Amino acid sequence: MQATDTSLDPTPSPPYPAIEPWQRGWLPVGGGHSIYFEQCGNPHGLPLVVLHGGPGSGCSPRMRQLFDPARFRIVLFDQRGCGRSTPRGECAHNTTDDLVADIERLRRHLGVERWLVTGGSWGAALAIAYAAAHREACLGAILRGIFLTGPADLEWFFGGAGGLFTQTWQEFDRAAPGDRQRALAERLFDAVVGPDVMVAAEAVRRWMQWEATLDGGSPAPPPEFPDVDTQTALLAKYRVQAHYLRHACFLGETRLLELAATLGSLPVTILHGAKDLVCRAENARRLHRAVPGSRLRIVPDAGHNPFAASMQQALVDAAAHFLEPSE
Known part of the structure; x- marks a missing residue:
């Protein structure tokens, strides 16, 4: 699931100054x-790779500013079909196994021996x-805003959370045409990948509005597409997201928690906003029990947005922990 730029906690400037990739x-x-990648910060620093959310989104310049550029070698990349990767919006040969292989291929390409892996949602x-x-x-x-990829997350996001903001959810529901006996998610995915661009665009607008509403904690207006x-670009993003969500991200909750349980002695920090309505905090507690x-x-006053003040500080603190010398 993707965070928006709204939040229950005011969004301040990122903790580190804007930097350009080297x-x-x-x-x-x-x-x-072909996947787009960039390296920022200290070429001799602790290697850190940032995995963006969505699925379907892409990395952004603000993500470079969440980690200390003097101490980290920061690697960002756009997953298959996302952002500046090509072909944009392509779902063929695009599964979680493919992405896992891409991350490892990128590590080897950059000559990184070992790196700290970070990702949200x-x-x-x-x-x-x-x-x-x-x-x-x-x-x-460092794992933030835990999304477990199973039916419970999707049923909450596309259905159960509708009771919190009924009118906005009803507008969302109406944007997905088809038999109302079918679940909103099924109708929505069909609309986004369907041939009617106008229908797809309206479905995406309402999807984005619903995300912003849950992330901000109050009804949000639908966005406008200026050109x-x-x-x-947004239709491509949500086409990839629909592809992944329709297939439980090629993981599913049971499998994801089984994989988490194998991490053993790997140092893992889990961060989750106490007021996250996109992915509920119980997800983080379940993951914590599994790892x-x-x-x-659990970060007070934070929702799903990584750029909220308290979440930014939690990320800074978590990253600093990995810079401390081992005892």
């Missing part, structure tokens, strides 16, 4: 895909899948 590039990864689920498959390549993991390029020795911090 390397950008595209890495061919097979199946016709869908990025946290992907981080678990990667760390479980490549334990020896990981220094640890065709913006609409095209031996993990550290859990």
Whole structure:
């Protein structure tokens, strides 16, 4: 699931100044895909890879500012079909196993021996899948805004949470055409990937409105698409998201928690906003119980947005912990 720029906690400036990458590039990864990547911060610092949410979103310049550029070698990349990766919006040859393989391929391409893996929401689920498959390549993991990828998360987001903001949810429901006996999620996914661009665009607008409403804790207006390029990019983003959510992100809750339980002695920090309405805090508690020795911090006054003041500070604190010398 993707965080928006609204939050229950005011959104301040990021904790570190804006920086530009010292390397950008595209890495061919097979199946016709090439992933965009960038490196920022200290080339000799502790390697850290950031896994963005969505699924379908992409990395942003603000993500560079969540970690100390003097002490971390910060690697960001856009997952298959996302952001600046090509082809944009492509769902063929695009599964979680493919993404896990891409992360490892990128690590080897950059000559990184081991790195700290960070991710929020869908990025946290992907981080678990990667760390479980490549334990020896990981220094640890920082997982934020836990999305477990199973039916309970989707039923909450597309249904149960509707009781909190009934009118906004009804507008969301109406934007997904088809038999109302079918679940909103099923109708919505069909609309987003369907051939009617106008129907798809309205479904995406209401989907974004619903995300912003849950993340902000109050009804939000539907966004406007200022130009065709913006609409095209957003349709591609939500096409990838619909593809993943329709398939339980090729994981599912049971499998994800099984993978988490294999992490063993890997240092894992779990952060979750106490007021997160996109992914409920019980997800973080369940993950904490599944991961031996993990550290859990429920962050007061934070929702799902990583750029909320208290969540930003929690991320800074969690990253600093991995810089401390081992006893």
